[in-house]
Amino acid sequence: MNLFRTHGWRLALVTSGILMLIGGPMHPEADAKHPLREELAIMTAHPDWIPAHLFVVLSTALLAVGLVAAYRRKAWPAIHRALGIAALAVSLYVVETIFHLAAAVDSHALHHGGAAPVAFTHVGLSVLLYPVSGLAVAYLASRQLVAWRGPRRFAGLPGVAGGLMHALSVPLVLALPNTELTPMFAGSAVLIAVWSLVTGLAGAPRPAAVPAERQPAAV
Template sequence: MASVPVTQKPALARRTNLLTAWSLVTGGVFFLVGGAMHPTEDLPDLSMAQQLRAMYEDPAWYPGHGAMFIGMVLITAALFALDRDPRIANVPRARTATRVTALTSIAATVGALLHLVAATDADRIGQSDSTPPLSDVYLVVETISVPLFSFSVAALAVIGALTGTLGNRLTAVLGVVGGIGYGLAGGTAVFTPIFDFLFPTALGVALWMTAAGIGLLLRRRSAGAEQAE
């Protein structure tokens, strides 16, 4: 009887690793697609409230932000699963970076959800020309959560590449550029437009997540081929 769980444990671990890798890949793709759909029209002559209203009324708002939210949910799940992966768990620096990024991704996921539903404020802005409470909350949450998550991704990309646990030195460039750029843009947008041009670098975060997930799949396939030999 004792041989049953022993036999099943490696198979369960392989299925878990496969699911984790695909969650990272799929999450990155959803985030990438959603980010590409984000309204980008620049309306500097309008107040912040009216700029928000214009974006809220854009037909791409709900599908774009819905995709980004789904992407963040999948990325968060994958990061927490990676925290228990032996290859990462046995490397203290990598495990710490993964754990921090997983925790910050929770806040970023909440921010993504608030960002999605904030479009319900469009009519209220039209009536008062000011940002309603929901929009105020999501702006505050994203001002804090986006830099925390993005800078954590940049650090994880570097540490993962240096330790050989996640991604590589080439894909790390995407994580670093995307993480720093998106963090600067998201953390300052409420106060100044000086870094707004960096918002598209968020796609670098999505691309790094996707590439890191593909790397895990290739590594798993390679390990399976070696075992078969």
């Protein structure tokens, strides 16, 4: 039990990475040939929409749990502030992933021009939470690169790249509606999964030992 308390955050990050590597590639592709509503209708009707997003929800929730647990234990003291920012941002992003999954309930309405409140709540949340969570992950990973020492610092590289791609993906979809950006979403998911997996496996560096103050000899 004590081992789980100490290293539970690592298990959460490793499991998160594995689940995302399974679920991310299952996501139905878009081809940018249709307006946003029609693209959503096609994707949410795909049989892989629900299983893919179940993996994504579980992965993101475990990533949030791992980051929050590491923050509460002060497991990454050199980058504690960045860790807190990322833990909060990813926790908020979990809400978006739930609406993302639940958008399937609006598939029929999307096809037939009806109201689709769940699907468009997902879209609205993604406009805000993709940039927020992506930048927070990229910032945390960049602090790993700077503050940590040894090979484990390079776990931050996929986190920086994946976080920035994640942050830009939704804004670019809105700015460039006729451009196929599915590879950007898939790439960011894989990179963040690798970052989570490698960071969990490597663990955080131990704080440097402070030498005990020598007591003056008794006279």
